Amino acid sequence: MDNPALANILRGMEYNSDIVIVGGGLNGPALALALARAGLRSTVIDALDEPVRKNAAFDGRAYALALASVRLLDNLGVWARVADHAQPMLEIKVSDGHAGQGPAPFFLHFDHAEIEEGPMGHMLEDRFLRRALLEAMAETPLIIQVSGDRVIAQEVGPKGVSVTLGSGKVMSARLIVGSDGRGSGTAMRAGIKRTGWGYGQTALVAAIAHERPHNGIAHQFFMPHGPLAILPLPGNQSSIVWSETDETAARFAALSDADFMEVLRPRFGDFLGDITLAGKRFTYPLSLSVANQFVAERLALIGDAAHGMHPIAGQGLNAGLRDVAALAQVLDEASHRGEDFAAEDVLARYQQWRRFDTATLAMATDLTNRLFSNDNPLLRAARDLGMGAIGALPGLRRGFIREAAGLSGDLPDLMRG
Template identity: 65%
Template sequence: MDNPPASVIFPPMHAEHDILIAGGGLNGASLALAAARAGFSVLMIDRLPPEAQTASDFDGRSYALAAASVRMLQALDVWGAIEGEAQPILDIRVSDGRPGEGGGLFGLHFDHRDLENGPMGHMVEDRHLRPALLAALAAEPGITVESPAEIVAQRAEPGAIIVTLADGTERRARLLAGCDGRGSGVGARAGIRRTGWDYGQSALVCAIAHERPHEGVAHQFFMPAGPLAILPLTGGRSSIVWTERTAQAARISGMSAEDYLAVLRPRFGDFLGRISLAGARFSYPLSLSLANSFVADRVALVGDAAHGVHPIAGQGLNAGLRDVAALAEVLTQAARRGEDIASPLVLARYQQWRRFDAATLAVATDAFNRLFSNDNPILRALRGLGMGAVNALPAARRGAMREAAGLSGETPKLLRGEQI
């Protein structure tokens, strides 16, 4: 996809904006679009130049977009640009096993035909999603993008928050949204502390081509060192998210392509026939990081800046998009009532809507990782019995599917495919 990058505009000093977004990644770009479509003037500041984010090798990740996230991208007029590159997830199969032994006796099978809303989600590669979002930003008159630029200081004053850039100039807005990742500078400068820990694991990420069709089925194998996800992509390929202990992951990352595949094959199995690498390989350290507060004086944190979780359930980006949808709706409703969009009362509504859900997700993914990332025979038996029990209960399966698809709970309008 050759979508043009977002235009780079340098606004005059002390330009006034409703919302200033720190970070031009997927969450930042989505928030900018949602806010601008609701009538807010938006300034987005990103330290990376647009051409770096649209390079074909920028990021090897693919995303399992839940059904609700797809509806949100439809509402933002982005989905049409990437739908042809998106692979529907029709089934999910979960099993417990060891390298070279295949799955255990019990497992889980989620079939999209049990969900009234169609596919549980779609797999989309970063190299398609990111350029589509940047192209949408460039076409939106309510958004100003300034990059490369870096925020080095911020201060809240009555009615405004002011940020200082690395070149010494300042920008002013009513609200500062931190979409700047787990090491959020916005959050740190606002005095927000974080809770979290390192998992001692790393995710090895790549795409593979395979001999047999995947039929739209996503697989999750729980191995003693960590989960192995095999996620369907278009074109006879699958995305691999392969968790190993940190030292082992570093050793595997340094291997030749042939040796890398030799280690992967026993874990992967032969159900898709012969496999080969299809593109670059990446490795990411895994940790949990949860902001103790999602808001501060004229500040709101979004996405990984608020919560970084284990990828065991593939919910990281979906959780960030839920933040985006909730914050955009809270701010829009406040503006229509004539409230200060960054008042403590308004920001408290956003935090109340999102922090419990995000903390629950963090706890759940942490517990699943600890429960499954081991070879304890007692826990293995309990895991098998638990998965078998859920699989035997249609209502329990449907409930888990609706939760994963983002269709349960108090859902913001954008996630229902509606305009705010």
């Protein structure tokens, strides 16, 4: 190797930090904070400048944070910074039907009162969560933030890794974590391939103001071309995630705000009174994309870099945060046992923990979308009867509520009560 400094890094003779995290969106900072609790030093690298990430204005983008994710953020000291901006989700109503015709007679109704832990989750705008994570990182001495620079190369050695930035700077660590989205450069440079497919659907996302209070109720209305989720925000506002075919979504996205509202109203209904647009509109193509491996030599993937799925159950960020909690726990336990936490057998524990859960969730969202995004009369009758049966069985209904709250499965310690 021609570069002596880089050679030293890869031989493990010197490190800038213990872990270098590529991607400073939401999961990356959350992981850095979780690792800091374990006494591990992180460098978080993001291509965007910090002021751009920190000073975002209201744009209607929001997340349905499951109770388990709220617990994680609370344990990381982040929830106290955003709690006043969050809207509890007290009920979820799921129905099936056609635009303008009202819901089918059978529907699902999940009420948080059926479980002891409290609200199933909270809605929180992107701008508040992003800012809180940045502020928490800035106050944590074990975290180095690198903004406005991107990784252009990475190298792995027997005891360390290095990343080269566009600025020419070289950062070193014992482990690299890719938190850089579905098109993860970290994964591609490691030769990790992905499996997935598109749905021929695009999500139209916006914030809506309405006359009547939503009372903390989230709605999921399944229509033949895709679902419409109406998710409560603080005050008389809701976030919508409306899935349509690519062609129709492109046509609706090109409409003026006034014309867009005209096509939304019959689908939204009048149960919340008159509705108006309360922010910008966004579109996102929908697909399933799962990394064939979550780990490689001295490398791990989290969040969308590991798995991207249909937003039909609102579990994208929640799945990423579960990655965060699981990886942090595996690395912490290995470190306390005196192991090399970046060793192959240690990272295999993380992959084993998260692969099955992720595959199950991806399959469930894929099948749900395929089952509901059609107008086949036999399938429609079967799914409506199925919803009626679930609604009539309290034990099964509570199981779905706990699933929505993120309380099922092998929970990492940071997500426990």
